[in-house]
Amino acid sequence: MAGVKEECEKAGKQCGACGERETCPAGETFAPAHKLSQVRHLVAVMSGKGGVGKSSVSALLATTLSRQGCRVGILDADITGPSIPKLFGIKERVEGSEFGVYIPKSPKLGIYVMSANLFLEREDDPVIWRGPIISNVIRQFWTDVAWGKLDYLIVDLPPGTGDAPLTVMQSLPLDGVIIVSSPQDLAVMVVRKAIRMVAEMKVPILGLVENMTYVTCGKCGQKIFAFGEPQGEKVAAETGVPLLSTLPIDPELSRLGDEGRIEDYTPTGLEELASTLEDRFKSSSKTARLLFQQ
């Protein structure tokens, strides 16, 4: 599935937030990036169903890439259920100024984070916004935030196939989407929906991460398949979307996430995913795909 950006490159043009809507050969209407943003790879993390650990996977992908030496940011597009700041223990409030918006960094690895929760007076204030406002906020997180020079900007999408994922795919020049699932049939059914939606939007699917596959008994070491037998390989075979990684349920991850210390967690199974991303992007494009607005 070739993306619009790849089509642009084939046509000898560099695509991505060019803002030249009238002249875009693919008829795309990507929102222009902030003039101080220079993002090499824009990768979205999506799940059809909520609660499969999408935000944890976004956060752990960011920490893994960061540990490998990349400059990383996270755009929290889950506007009504934002969880990224909490995972990183970021509590400072953000305010806009005439020069743009200041971006908080995670305490240890310095990962840049932008989230609707950072604008709230209290973290448990509800965000009761209708779809169009939510869509605007997500666009603004791209157009009005000076992300600076980043190797990766990870977009944590809200679950489902509603307004917010649609907006992100229509507005942001994504390099690809990673889809997170859990072993439940239900989740797998909804993942198929998500795969079809992404394909319809002509955004490349990078692969599937199956999360919450088992939990290990702390007493006897037994693996408990709490949500049923893993199905990642089956889904990969059925849909042609590669299975990038399989992750367990880990109470330690829950604990560190709850304490805002996800940076202290070292996941297994994501280093390879991070390397795969680098390889994949290297092979699909010989030039760095700068999104820097000329």
Add this chain to the structure above:
Amino acid sequence: MAGVKEECEKAGKQCGACGERETCPAGETFAPAHKLSQVRHLVAVMSGKGGVGKSSVSALLATTLSRQGCRVGILDADITGPSIPKLFGIKERVEGSEFGVYIPKSPKLGIYVMSANLFLEREDDPVIWRGPIISNVIRQFWTDVAWGKLDYLIVDLPPGTGDAPLTVMQSLPLDGVIIVSSPQDLAVMVVRKAIRMVAEMKVPILGLVENMTYVTCGKCGQKIFAFGEPQGEKVAAETGVPLLSTLPIDPELSRLGDEGRIEDYTPTGLEELASTLEDRFKSSSKTARLLFQQ
């Protein structure tokens, strides 16, 4: 927190889908029910965060009430991530006619189910609809579906505080909302948001169900707190919302749900909840609150 319906009753009027928008003392704009609907109690099941088992709780509440002799229906308002038909193994396609929409029943207990998934050609077709369309569909599930005579209509809300839960609370004359959470701090934070949202909408909160509190090791019987220590009692004490029930993770429930046989599962901890509902409604209203449109 008194609801609009209670205010109506205090004023000597029977409220609920009366359709008399102009004369409503509370200024409510509930959508009128289908003229063949006669629903005693309209209860929504909500979660701030996805994946906490909200749909399973909706389904199990329905089966429990049904086993206690109530006539029950489920309105699946999770339009972009519908899972109710799958849990009950309902695969028939629904089509509208000039007389209204035929409602499928669950195979064992005869629970009526209406869901967006029943209109799709394939259950994994994605529903890529914008908010206003989604809101309309939910309203239509109330106004255009002849639910008949029901003791309980359970509304399975989509997660979050976005368009769909807003629409349901503004459009349907809910008797109350049950909020489902999991032990993760994150889920608890989002639950506080949901509680505040429901309170702002002046819909009565019936209580909290804490789901996925632990999983039991099949080998040694150890309880594993996969998502952290239970927090239901703490949240109940903090928010004043009563903790109605605490449920474990049960691989057997996952399996039966995946097989479309959730009716074969006998939950523990929900019988009491079902009785609590009956008592609560009895004490809050001496007359049956018929939503039958005059």
